[in-house]
Each structure stands twice: as structure tokens, then as C-alpha cells.
Amino acid sequence: MGKPTGFIEYLRELPLDRSPLERTKDWKEFHVHMEDKKLRNQGARCMNCGVPFCHTGKLVSGMASGCPINNLIPEWNDLVYRGLWKEALDRLHKTNNFPEFTGRVCPAPCEGSCVLGINNPAVTIKNIEAAITDRGWEEGWVFADQPKVRTGKKVAVIGSGPAGLSCAEQLNKAGHTVTVFERADRPGGLLMYGIPNMKLDKKEVVLRRIKLMEDSGIKFICNATVGDNVEPQIFLKEYDATVFCTGATQPRDLPIEGRNLKGVHFAMELLTANTKAVLNGGAEHCPIHAKDKDVIVIGGGDTGTDCVGTSMRHGCKSIVQIEILPKPPLERTADNPWPEWPKTYKMDYGQEEAAAKFGADPRVYLTTVKKFNGDLAGNLQSIVTVEIKWEKNEKGQFIPKEQAGTEKVRPAQLVLLAMGFLGPEQALIKEIGLETDTRSNIKAEHENYTTSIKGVFAAGDCRRGQSLVVWAINEGRGAARECDRYLMGSTDLP
């Protein structure tokens, strides 16, 4: 199995992304392929561990450790090392419906728990995953597959993000007739209108997969907002089961002075509008535009990074990304040991591009915003930031304390709020009377997915709160399994 000495002989190596200054001129993917021989050497670094963690997908200290969909990583690493790409793809598809998505956008908790990571750089699991699936598409090994037998049961899936898509595909495989309702004009959820094109190509990757799913017999209805132009009650009447995969789409707001000025937007307003514009003719038509503006992104996470990358491509004048937490350490700290998710400093693609153009990482840490300043016409002109310190209160919780005298006025004509999401939109949930948990998510247990209404299931961000694509796939698959069990009395779905 594998090459026993591979991890001693080869160093970790990733393909070089397109250079930051070049790639910000277009909206194409920045990731490029690696040559076959190098990939095989990277596969050879896998140690086929006696006790592997990469495929476990457990929460350790609240963060994912190991692949949440239990990808059979050591097996396909070995197959890649031996050059058996088709077999590797078969193994990959056993656990992952959409490796071309995760291979591009997953933060790879698998690599954080890779045993080699104890004293060496981890195996390049994510890149190998992407290479296997891309190879499969090129070679024509991925094709539409109609189920041999139809059960005659009808299932509605609401929402077409990764949870909805994986759920629909699994249910279709089991022979049920699946209809997916999506309120946007194109399916894909955040894969379509959240994650930007340079990270995940819409036409070449997302829509390619949707087309295949349609060819396998799944029906997509877009521009269909359940609770608005689609009557929710029809599900309970016309469908044998319904799965909610509506995502956690409620953004966290920043209700401070000046919030209503023109130029203060939620991140998703920009990202959605921009992708739409790119797909419909060109980013220059995007109604929110960063060209020649001083842009400030509030929030240091992935969504913030996507805003930075998008603003860079618009041609912003300057960019600052504000983060309330301290700068993470370069190496794991003692209280964050392997196999936990490594809470270390990483330079993502957006920051890399800003650094290449403006000379430095755009992030400022331990900082928050006090107010937005505007002109008489109500246009945003600048923001006031203040540094903070995390202090323990009497209950022992860490709370941010503003540091007097550190206020700073920063010029800004565009501010993007990327401070996370609060949970699913409540109106529809209330209307049909689904119970929610304390965090306003739809109430249903993980691995069980049944809601308070019989025949109604929930999966993805609307159940677990804002999360990752790979968790959404995990949930979509699980909900499909439970739904199938509900419909047929037993199930063969994994």
C-alpha cells in the first residue's frame, strides 16, 4: 500500500497559483493543474497510517478534524501514486457527490488532521482530490446516470446549495422523483452566488454539474421562492417528503451610527450582484462597484476574503480588512495540538492579491468600527475604527474592551459587512410551523435530520448554522438517507 518511504523522499508541493497581479485582471480560476508525475509523488507521501485521522470528520474543540464526508483518503492517495486514476475517482465518488467543488473550496480539515502533520507538512489531500475529479471530467468518466427503477415517490428539495444538491442526487439515485426549488435565477446556492468565480467557475464547474444532474432526471425550478410565489402547503399535499436546504442566509448587521449611508453593504449584496454581472456580460455592469474607491471589509473570514478578491478585480484604490480577533500565531500553540484544526496564520488568495498590489496584507487585527461618516448627500466618506483588547469579565468570558485614544478615521467610499450569518430566514419557517433551536436554526438532530413535522427534513446551514460546503454535503447525503428510510421503511443509502 502506498510507497512506504514516500514521505521521507518527497517534500510537500502544491502547484503554483496564477500570479496575483495577472489573475486580478480577469475572473477566471486562479488554481492551475500539476503535472502527473508530481501528483503521483504527492500521493506517495501518504503513509497509509495504522490509525489515520484524515477521514474521521469529528468535531474536536468545536472545529472539524478530518473530512466530514469521510472521504477514503488513504485509498485514493495510494491509487494516485500507482497511477490508477479511474479507480481513484470511483473511490472518491463513493463518499463525495461533488469533489470538483470541495477540491476547489474546501478548507481541508483533512489536512489539519493528517498524521504526517505531526512533524512535517501534511499530504496535499485537497489538491489530489481536485486532480482526480478534474481528470475524471476530462476523460469523460463522469456521466449522467438515470436510476434503473423509479419508486414512484415524489420529493421536494427547497434550496439548491451544496446540501440541496447532494440530497437531490442521493434521493434520485435511490429512485425517487426529485424536484429542486430555488429562488435565485440560477441553481447552486452559495456555490453560485456566494463563492466568487475565480475560486469556483460557475459555467465550467457548477453549471456543468447541474446539467449532469438534470440529465439524470432531477428537475430544477428556479425563480421559485417558497413562501412567496410558491405556496408552501403544496409540499405537504403533493409531495411524499420535503427537505429544507435553505441555508443560513441572514447576515449579521452592524447597527451603528451611519449604517444607512450610501456605500455600506452586506458582503453578499456585492458578491451576488458581481457574479450575476460576470455571468450576464461583464463585471463592469455590477451595480455595486469598487473601482477607484477606498474599500473597507469588516470581517476577517472567508466571505471577507472573497470581498477583497472581488474589490481587487474591480480596481479599488485601497483596501483594508478589519478583524476583531488577534493575529493568529504562525505555528500551532500548545492549546491547539494536532489533530485539531490548526488555528494558524494563513494568507488566502484575496490578501495575497492585495499584498502584491499594495505591498502588505490588508488585514488589521484587534480592531472594530465605531461609526460611519457621510457627506450631506448621505454618501459614505470615512469610518472611525478603534483598537480593542480582549479581557476576562467576572464570569470568565473574554469580552472586547475598546482602547481609549486609539480611534482612527479611515477614508472609505465602500464598506462591506462580512461578519458572518445568524441563521436561516424565519418567515417561511414560522409560516409552516417548524420548530427551531436556541440559535434560530431549524430543529433536527445531526444524523437524523427529522424536523418537528412528519415528512419534513432539514439539512445544511439552515440546520447547523453557517458552516462549510463539505458539511453541507455531509448533511445533504444524510438527510437523503433518512428521507429514503422514511419513504421506504429501510434504506441502502450511505
Place this chain on the structure above:
Amino acid sequence: MSVKLVSEVGVGTIAAGVAKAHADVVLISGYDGGTGSSPQTSITHAGLPWELGLAETHQTLVLNNLRSRIAVETDGQLKTGRDVIMAALLGAEEFGFATAPLVASGCIMMRVCHLNTCPVGVASQDPRLRARFAGKPEHIVNFMTFVATEVRELMAQLGFRTVEEMVGRTDRLEAQRAVTHWKAKGLDFSKILYSPDVGPEVGRFCSIKQDHGLDKSLDLTTLLGLAQPAIDRGEKVIAELPIKNVNRVVGTITSYEITKKLGAKGLPEDTIRFRFKGSAGQSFGAFVTRGMTLSIEGDANDYFGKGLSGGKLIVHPPANAGFKAEDNIIIGNVALYGATAGEIYVNGRAGERFAVRNSGVTAVVEGVGDHGCEYMTGGRVVVLGPTGRNFAAGMSGGIAYVLDQTGKFAEQANVSMVGLEKVESKAEIAELRAIIEHHVGYTGSARGKQVLAAFETFVPQFVKVFPKDYKRMLGCIEKAESQGLTGEEAIMAAFEENARDLSRVGGN
């Protein structure tokens, strides 16, 4: 002296035998142990819980009033203080820990101990990997302190002051009734929790030292005294003595004194020569060192030359024997087990498992039973007669030469790790001849004389049993030497090259 027994039904009876045979410790080993290099199937599908074997062992020893003479140890995934307490209450006073301290010092259970690729440098000879070892003795000290602390706490709860007080106190154990699993329904623990009804005169833990009777051994009564001038002053010593099969482990204590004084190099060849007449008991010549030559006119029991460490052993039948030496077994089973250096010459046949795990001895014998040369890793074995089945199973080093007059040897050999070749090079033929000449010189073997008389015609009938990995290693060493490397360096270079070779069959 500790004897390790696998936990299973009937282990109590074996343990009683072990106690009677004067072992100081009997170890009951449970099923969930196993090192990283043991096959997964053995780890998960062989053996029984230590609790079963331990309870049975303790009860049997107490019932036969043997418990006070022997310490009982148990192991098999002991990890916590609670495990220790359970083991003590079931009858143990010593406790073995392996996996847990290993993990505490950095083992990540890769299960590649046998591949030289341990990524945390615990079980590896590769200097690059050893550099990654991050374990410290303190880690294990820390772990064991945790275990001991928990033991102390539980002892306090139970009201015990010493481990001895706890041994076998099954009355303090109660089977949990609340287990609701359907499989637990039919379980009856009374046999495990049974406490033998014996009087206070019967000891329940080890309190008396075993009498090994060493002072009655041939070495202490006779041989050591005779050998003293050799040990003290290097003088030559020759003696002729009778021997009986109650004389076990003959020569070992004398050899120990030599090694203690002179180290592994021992004495010059043939400094001490003892010639015995009669039937030798078990383990004749075990661990005998350089400078000692022991010969027997007669025969020997099992474990002849066990662990031989440089000495020379010779056996031949009496001149007036009424049988043909080469057709009869004159030494028992498992001769040369784990021997590392020296020579033996056997004028007659050996029993089963001859030269198993031999790693350096040169041996001549006139026939062997089943499983000859199993797991052998070094040395030369010449067999001047027939072999049993499964010859050379798992043999990874050394060479065996088998005189195959019937042409049937290939059917008997286990060729999964060895190749069967002809003896062709001049140097090798000469070496083989010299070994047989020694054999004839020491034993007067008729068979040996017959072979030497027409040596040229016999040479093609010798089959050379050559381990595949060993052969490649020798090739690599030769190559390394031709590139200017010498000694240890050449061997290491060859080792590295061989370790990466995909065609390699063994784990070396």
C-alpha cells in the same frame, strides 16, 4: 525467571506446572495486546481477555498451595489505575504496561514497526526518522504517575494499604447488574469471582523465594571448579566426565563466569575442553561462550546449544553403538534456538526445528526433522542427510547446504523467502569441504568420510538454500565495496538500498 503464558482456558494448570518448575514470575498475557508489527488479524482475533486467564491462574495456584512461591503478572492493554486494581483483585501483583507508555512517548500506532519507516522515529534505524523522535523519559514518568495516583485513590476507597492485601480479593468485586445490552443477559461471572476456600496457612501472594537448586547443578558442583584455572589465568583445561539427563543447562554458569570476567570475547578457542559420556539433559551448552568446547559421547535432549554464543559443541554416538549414526536422531528438538555464534558438529540426526532463529552459528548435522532453519537470519547449516517438511520457512539470512541424494528436497522446502541453487563457485565449494572436514575431524563421522571420499561427485547433489533478500543484500554490499565503501558503511549503504527495493520479501 519469568514465563509468559497466553490467557486461555486451562492456563491455570500450565501455570501450576510453571510454578513447580521454579519460575519466579508467571505472566498471563491478554488478547488485546500485540505490537504494531503484529498482524491485525492476530491482534483482533486471537486470544482471550486477561481477566479469564488471570482468575483461573490465581485460583489454581492457591488451591494447590503454589501461589506463595510465584509472582503473578498480567498484561494486555492495561491503561489506567482502575485496570491495575481489577487485575490485583483478580489475583495479580505485577502489572505490565507497553502500548500506553509507548503512546505517551510519541507512538502513533502506524503499524509499520517492521518497515523501518516509523514517522515519529520510535521504531526505526533511519537516522532521519530517529531525529523526529520527540519522546522524553519524563512523558512516561508522568503517565505512570497518573496511573499510580489513581491506584492510590482507589485503594483508599477500598480500604487497602498495600497491593499484597488486595491480591485475589474477588469478594470486593461485584458484577455490574445494570448492563442492559442483550448479550450481557446470559453472562455468569461466578467462576471468575470464585475465591478458593482454603485455610490461613495457604499463601495468597508471592512471599517465598523459589529454590532453583542451582547449587546442585553440574556447573556449580564440578565444572566451574575445574575451569577456574582457565578463567583466572587462561590455562588450558581438559576433563572427562560422566553426564546424565538430570544434568540440565550444562556449561552455562561456567560460561557466565567467563563472560563476566572477560566480556563477549571470551577465551581463545579450545581453552576449556570437557568431554562427557552419557545422555545430556535439556539445554546442553546453552549460551556457551568462546573458548569452551563441550563434547558428548552419547546423545542430548531438547534445546541443545540454545542461544549458543561462540562456543563449540560436538556430539557423536559411542564407538560401540549398535546403530548407524546417520540414520538415528541423537539430539532432541529445537537445537540452536536463537544461537548467535559458534560451531556445532552432530554425528547423527537432529529433531524438529533445528537451527530456528540461528543468526550466526556454523552447524553440521546428518539429517533434521520438520521446520529446519525456520526464521534463520545468519550462519551456515550443512545437512548431510534428509530434512523434514517446511524447511527454511521465513528464513531471511545465512545459507543452508542440503545434501539431496533422492532429489526430493525441493518438495520439503518452503520457498516463499528462499531460492534453491547449486553450489558452483570454487571458493564456496572449498568452504563447504572445509566445514565437512572439521565435522569428520571432531566426530569421526562415517557419513562425512563417505562424502569427502568422493566429494566431486557429491557437490552437484548439494542444494544451496539462499534467502532472496540476503542474496540481494550481499550483492549490494559487494557493489558498495566496489565503490570504495568499507565495513559498516558498506553494510548501511546496502541496507538503505535494499530497504527501498520493492521486490524485497522480508521486512528487514
